[in-house]
Amino acid sequence: MIKKYGLLGLCMAFSLYTSAQLNVKQGHWHASLQRKDGHHLPFEMDIQQKNGITTCYILNSTERIKTEDPVYSGDSVLIKMPVFESYFKIKIINKDSLNGIWVTKGESKDIILPFAASAGEGRFPYRKTNNPKQVQGKWSIEFTRANKTKRPAIGEIVQKGSSLSGSVLTPAGDYRYLDGVVSGDSLFLSTFDGSHALLLTAKIKGDSLSGYFYAGQSGLETWTAVKKADVVLTPAVTAIKEGSDGKLDFTFKDLKGKSVSLQDERFKDKVVILQLMGSWCPNCMDETAFLSKYYLKNKDRGVEIIALAYELSTDEERSKKSLQKFQTQFNVQYTILNTGATAGDPQRTEKTLPQLTAIKVFPTTIILDKNGKISDINTAFYGPGAGDYHLKYKENFEKKINNLLDQKL
Incomplete structure (x- = not known):
């Protein structure tokens, strides 16, 4: 996300x-x-x-x-x-x-x-040594933006010799599969997935790190980190608006141009998962891969999934083509709807899901019980690059769905 x-x-x-x-x-x-x-x-x-x-x-x-x-x-x-x-x-x-x-x-x-x-060359040049500096473990990270505001993150680093892997987790998602090395007193990690293009560099000083974070065309932040095994993040909050009955009501077009409503018969008396996503979003890619497999295994148990897409453009044809690539790549059998609101539209929540407070991150996952009421809103999806965090997410997700399926109308 x-x-x-x-x-x-x-x-x-x-x-x-x-x-x-x-x-x-x-x-x-x-x-x-x-x-x-x-x-x-x-x-x-x-x-x-x-x-x-x-x-x-x-x-x-x-x-x-x-x-x-x-x-x-x-x-x-x-x-x-x-x-x-x-x-x-x-x-x-x-x-x-x-x-x-x-x-x-x-x-x-x-x-x-x-x-x-x-x-014939690897990702990073590095100086081989028999005793590389050790950076494996969990790190409490603070990024500093160009305007001097700060944001927290968690670094999860796995080290084998001089080789590094792992991810960085933020309240808005994870940086997927990072790959890199320790060279002398420095650390280098990067990733590229067709959307993310990221590089982290840092100097290693015992149990602390300090360096630079380069993102895409021009993004640049400084960052520091200290080792901290019990570091946690506070996720972004999207909630039911005060005074709402906890039910949603929407109608949007699917990728064939057909209008689909949450009130349609196929969703009645079922546990419904709403995936707020975009085809521009790397963490949405990971969540789509997970949800697609989950749906194929569980659709006969009374589970439905609806993806609500917030694209980069209001151009319907452009959005359709981009969403169809997601649909094909991950064999998505559940419903994908284009909301028509862009991800950057400050009124995107009011235009699409006015019963909620602001949609802050993508993906956001909303789970509805068999009565159509909101049971859970999750803004903290972490993908497979985040290791144990992903496994824990899947475990909690499946437990929530199983509990709702067991409930009687």
Whole structure:
């Protein structure tokens, strides 16, 4: 879950069919997006060839993502991400080198960053040592924005030798699969998923860290951290408005243009899960993957799920295409509705769910009991990159649903 303004991101995979234009080395590649301030946002690719087909994956710790089929135009290759309005336009310089641009669509204009990749290199250069500094564990983090306001977070770091993995959790979601190294007295972590494009650097001083956080095209914050095993976060709050009866009432169009109402017969006397999401949102991607599998296993038990989408644009056709990518990628069998309100609209709650206080983060999950009354509003979804936090979320989610299913009308 991230705030609409959130971050640009990163987790991506490439699928390239071999041709005269694609004569490149197999194996690991170092790739990066280049910011105007001179800093690079690094990630790693793995390019493999089999049966005349070249397939390239973007690697973030244990995650591997594959792109759509490439489209060739002259000496360039257009490669779209499987989700998000995001693509690469690449030129093959030689078998060891690629360059081009990465493009992601924003609310009103495209965001473009130069891209480059070279064969045979890892995500980060680092100095090998037999005794790397130890940073494994849980960290209490404080980020400081450019305007000097501060925001809390939790760092969950796993270390094997000099290699690092883990995630950063905020009240608005997690930074998914971070991947990095310890080198000398410094720490480096990054991720890329087609939306998130993030880099954290820090100096290590015993049980404290201090450094910089680079996000997307221009985001820059400082951050400090101290080790703290019992650190907790206070989640954002969306609640039932005072005076409301705890019931919602809406009608929006699905991806086929058909009007769907919460009052329709198919939702009557069932436990209904409302997923407030957007196809631009990396944490929504993780929640969609989870909910899609959950629905397929539990739909015959009296559970329904409705995704309410808050997109970047009021352009209905653009939103539909982007949401269909989510639907296809994760085999979503439950209902997806486009609310028509944008994620950045300050009136998005009043226009769509006026019975609630402000929608603050995406995704937000609302659970309705069999009588259609709100039983729970959760703003703290954490994905699989967050490790034990994700497992705990799933356990609590399933317990809540099971308890509601056991209740009699």
